[in-house]
Amino acid sequence: MIGALIIMIGITLANMRRGVLLHKLILIELLLAMPNGFFTFFDPPAWGWYLSSTVIFLIISWNLHNVIAWMKNKPFLSKRNNAIYIGTIVLVQPYWVLEIYANFIYFNTPDNHLFASTRPLEAVCRDPWWIFTAINLFWNIIYRYEFRPLEIIRISPRFGLLLLSMSLSIIFIIVDLLSVTPVIPIGYINPFWKFAFIFKCFTDTIILDDFKTALDKLSRYKMDQNYPLPFSRPSSQIQNQMPRPSVEIFHDSCCPESLGVTVEHLEEADDSIIPAPARVMRNPNAGILGKTPS
Numbered sequence: 001m002i003g004a005l006i007i008m009i010g011i012t013l014a015n016m017r018r019g020v021l022l023h024k025l026i027l028i029e030l031l032l033a034m035p036n037g038f039f040t041f042f043d044p045p046a047w048g049w050y051l052s053s054t055v056i057f058l059i060i061s062w063n064l065h066n067v068i069a070w071m072k073n074k075p076f077l078s079k080r081n082n083a084i085y086i087g088t089i090v091l092v093q094p095y096w097v098l099e100i101y102a103n104f105i106y107f108n109t110p111d112n113h114l115f116a117s118t119r120p121l122e123a124v125c126r127d128p129w130w131i132f133t134a135i136n137l138f139w140n141i142i143y144r145y146e147f148r149p150l151e152i153i154r155i156s157p158r159f160g161l162l163l164l165s166m167s168l169s170i171i172f173i174i175v176d177l178l179s180v181t182p183v184i185p186i187g188y189i190n191p192f193w194k195f196a197f198i199f200k201c202f203t204d205t206i207i208l209d210d211f212k213t214a215l216d217k218l219s220r221y222k223m224d225q226n227y228p229l230p231f232s233r234p235s236s237q238i239q240n241q242m243p244r245p246s247v248e249i250f251h252d253s254c255c256p257e258s259l260g261v262t263v264e265h266l267e268e269a270d271d272s273i274i275p276a277p278a279r280v281m282r283n284p285n286a287g288i289l290g291k292t293p294s
Contacts, residue, residue: 099122
């Protein structure tokens, strides 16, 4: 997890723009998640204390990811739906306070009953907003922007990678939820939540801007491809479609082939057939209008 976060931090620093709040929050999200991954360098009892203390920053990173998802999804939501989205994130914060305490008890004392009760609720209080964001994005891509899945992948492989990361994160969320229940009794400590979190962070890093801004750019690109305007095409294409100058037309009309045909016709013609025009003799006594004064 640490290696993936370090790579994503580098990608974010390379692509973020100064003064954009959303880009800064994505960077903070990645930085907050890093300390929890270093627990393997400690031995008990410091191991349990370090893991329990750094989980606070990890949980803050999880909730910050939901806020980032809201900011990216915000242009597609009404004012009422935006209030419900961010309001429900605030309502689940008491659970996370309990989860931090249960995590400390589980890793530092023999008592694990509280953690066994709160762990199955972790995905329920962490991931519904992300799943809604993914579904809403797919809906807008298909019905509002009228992109087919393969079409958007062809136009923007980066956006296709984002959709793939979203899908994989949801798959790992479901597996993590089932693994802490009797459906798939793997145990409360499993790596599936880490895979889900990495893919969620990856979606934030692939496209730093909100989804509407990214889709608007793709929509304009699609419009330019289907209905190109003269000023939007390369200058070479415009020059190829412009009419040729009159000098070139005159050169073509006076080419040797056309002159050869004319001379050949004239040589075959009889002199008697082409009489010379009669010469008009002017009367020196005629006036300006050609009339002889009386």
